[in-house]
Amino acid sequence: MCSMKLNKSELTRRRFVKTGLGAGLYVAAAGYGISASGCASEKPVRLGFVGVGGRGMGMLKVALSLQGVEITAVCDIVEEKVTRAQRLVEAAGQPKPQGFTGPEDYKKLAELNNLDAVYTATPTNLHTPVMLAALRAGKYGGTEMPACTEYDQASELVETSEKTGKPCMLMENYAYMRNVKMILVMNQLGLFGDLTHCECGYQHDARYAGFGPNGEMLWRALGGKINNNPYPTHAIGPVAQWLNINRGNRFEYLVSMSSRAIGQNYYAAKKFGPDHPAAKMKYAAGDVNTSLIQTNNGITVTLYYDTKNPRPPDWIYRIQGTKGIYSGTLNKIYLEDLSPKPHTWEETDKYQEKYDHPLWKKYGPVAQSSGHGGGDYLCFRDFTEAIRNGTDTPIDVYDTTTWSIITKLSAESVANKSRPVDFPDYTRGKWQTRKPELIKV
Template identity: 40%
Template sequence: MKRRNFLSLGSALAGSALYAGAMPGAAAAGRDRLRIGMIGTGMRGQVLLRELVRRDDVEVAALCDIEPIMLGRAVQMVTAAGKPAPATFGENGDGYAYRRMLDSGKLDGVIIATPWEWHAQMAIDAMQAKVPVGCEVVAGVSLQDHWNVLDAQLKTGTPYMLLENVCYRRDVLAVLRMVRSGLFGELVHLQGGYQHDLRAVKFNSGDPTKPYGGGVEFGAKGWSEARWRTEHSVRRNGELYPSHGIGPCAMYTNINRGNRFTRINAFASKAAGLHDYVVRNGGEDHPNARTRFQLGDIVTTTLACDNGETIILQHDTSLPRPYSLGFRVQGTRGLWMDLNRSVHVEGISKPHEWDDARVWFEKYDHPLWRKYGEQAAGAGHGGMDFFVIHAFIEALKENAPMPIDIYDAITWSAITPLSEQSIALGFHTLDFPDFTGGKWRTRKPIFAFDDRY
C-alpha cells in the first residue's frame, strides 16, 4: 500500500468490522459459552480473572499456578462470584502441570499470565493441544522464541491473541478514528513507550501481603514480580516492554497491513537508577547493592517503516517519574501528544496553539467505548482490561480472526531481542524481519469504526 492510498483506505473502512477477515457465517457457527483456563494466577492474572468471572458467557474451568497462595486467591475469586470452583493444577510445584490442563480436552481457550520466559513455550504447547491462546504481552524472550511461536501458530492454525490492553485505551481509540478520518493528514512521525517507575515493583520485602515496595529484595527472596522480573534488568539491556507503546503506533500506521517495519536501532543510557534505589533503601552493605544491573535507565529505540514513517520508543522504568506512555502522532496537518493532553490541527486550531484534547476526544470517541464504557467501569487499567478480554472471548465465540493476531504479537514483541542485539553491537541499525512473509502487502487494517469488539 502506497502512502497516498492511506486516507482513502481509512475512509473505506467506515462501517466495516473492528478487525479484518471475519469469516462469513461465523456467528451462526459460534458458541454461546466458553470454558476458559488460566496459566498464572499472580497479580496480573487475577486482574484478568476478575474480568472473566463477571461474564455470563465464560466458565473459568481450570487454573494453574505453582504458587499455592496465588492459586488459592484465584479460586476464591471464582467462588466468591458465585461460580463453580475450577479444577486446579500446579499446587505441587510442577512447572509443567499446565500441560495436563491443556491436554484435558475440556478448554475452549487459555489465558497465559506467567513470567515472560514461560510465554513462548506455554503458547506453543497450548496451540499444539488445539487450545486457543490469549497471551499477556511479551510473546517471547529470544528472537528464536518468536519464530518458534509463529511457526507453531501457522502449523496448527490455533488462534493466538496478544492481550495488549493499551490498544483499547479510550484516547488511543479516539485518536485512531482521527487518524483514519484524515484529521492529521499523512502520518510522518510517531512516538510511544513505557515510561513507568517500576522500582517498587522490581523490589520488595518478600512479604506476600506487600507485593510492592517495602524492601530491596528480588529473586528468590522477593515476591510477585520482584521474584522474576528484576532479573531481566540484571542481565538484559534493551527495549524490554515494547507493546504498550508500539501497539497503538502500529495500528495508526497499519503495520503488517499495508506497511511494515524495515529497520531498527536502539541506544541505552548508563544503568544507575536501580543501584541508587537499593543503596538508599537498603544501605550500601545490603548484598543487592553489589548487583550490576545491565538495563540502561533510558532505552531509546527507533523504527523505520516501509511507507516512510519513523517511530521512537522509550523504555524508562528505573528512575523516578510519573506514569506516561509518551504518545505523539504527527502528520502533515496536525498532531496529538498525550503528555500535555493536547491536539493541534492546522486550519482549525489557533495558529501555534494547542487545543485541549478532551474536546476532540468527545467528538471522535470510539463506538466501542460508547457501547461498553459503563460495563468497563472499574475494570483494570482504567477499563482497558475489560476490552482486551472482551475481544478475545467474542472472537472465540464467533470463530473469527483475533483482532491482535499472531503477526502483530510477534512483530511488536520481537522489538525486544532486536533492540538488545542493536545495543550489543554498538547501537547498530539492523534490518527488521518480515514475519508475515510478504503478506503485509495485502492484509487489511484492524480496528475500524464500529462497535463489535
C-alpha cells in the same frame, strides 16, 4: 451473534460480590439463558489461567465480570495462589476450577477437553512455552507481554498458530485505552494528514515491582541481564495499529541505544541499605533505552523504555502528520485547519465526543471500572469474543510477534553500537495485501 447495544445496563445486570479475598468483584448475571436484553443464549467461553499472581488475579476478576465466560482451570506453582484463584471463581458463582501446581502443569491444563483458551500471566520466560502448549492442544492463546524474546520463539509461535489455525493474542491492554483508540479513528479518517512521525514510551517508576515486602528480589529485579528494551509492547502496540503495521505497512528496521545502569542500585541502597545484593549488583540493562524505528512508508517512531529512575508516568503517544499532531503527554491536539488558534494546543473533548471508538461508545461505562483506563476490560472482552465467534483475534500472531521481538532487535542494536537491525517479516509478504480493519463511526 447478539447485536445488543451494551451500556450502563450491563452494569445493572451484574452482581457485586464480596469475595472475602480482600476485594469486591463484579460478576456477570448467573446463567445466560436469556440475557436482560432479550438476546438468545450463547455458548460459554471456557478459559484456563496460567500464573495467578498480581496480573493473573486482576484479569481473573475481569474474566469473571464477562457474561458467558467460565473459568475451568487455574495453574500456578504456588499452591496458595491456586486456592485463592479457585475461591474467587467459586465466589462468582461458578464451579471450582481444576487446579494445577507443577512447573510444567500448564501442558496438562492445555490438554483439558473442557477448555477453549489459555491465558497466561507468568514471568516472561514462560510466555512462549505456555502459548505453544495451548496452540498445540488446539486452544486459543492469550499472553501477557512480551510473547517472545528470541527469533526462534517468534517463528515457532507464528508457524504453530498457522499450522493449528489457532490464534495467539498479545493481551495488549494499552492498545484499548480511550485516547489511543480515538486517535486510531481520527487517523483512519485522515485528520492528521499524511503521517511523518510517532513517539511512544513505557515511562513510569517501576522500581518497586522488583522487590517483595522484605526486600527480596523478585523476577523483575533479577532480570536486567540483557541491555535492551525488555518491555516494548505497551508503547509500540497502539502506534503499530495507527501505522497499519502488517496491514499495508511494516516496520523495516530499528536502531537502539541505552543509558548507563545505576537507578536500581541507587534505589536498593536507599531502601534496603548499601549491603543489599540489589544495591551491589551489576545490571546490564541501561536505565533508559531509546529506539528509533523506520517504517516501510518512511514514518519514524521513537520508542522509550524508562522505568528505573524516580519519575511520574508519561504515556507519550504522539502522532504527527501534514495536518496536525496529538500529544498523549499533554492529552491535547492541534489540527491546522480545525483548531481555533494557530500554534496553540486544544483540549480533546469535542473530538472525543465525535470520534470515540465504537468499542468505547458501546462498553465505555462498564470498561471504565476496570484497570489501565478501561483497557483491561476491553482487551479481555475482544479476546473472548474472538473465541466465541471462532475468528482470528484482533491482535493476531503477526502483531504479537512483531511487537514483542523488539526486545531482541533492541538488544542486538545496543550490543553493536546502535547499528540498524532489520525486523523479521512474520507475515512473509502478506503485509502487502492485508488490509486494516475499517472502523465504522
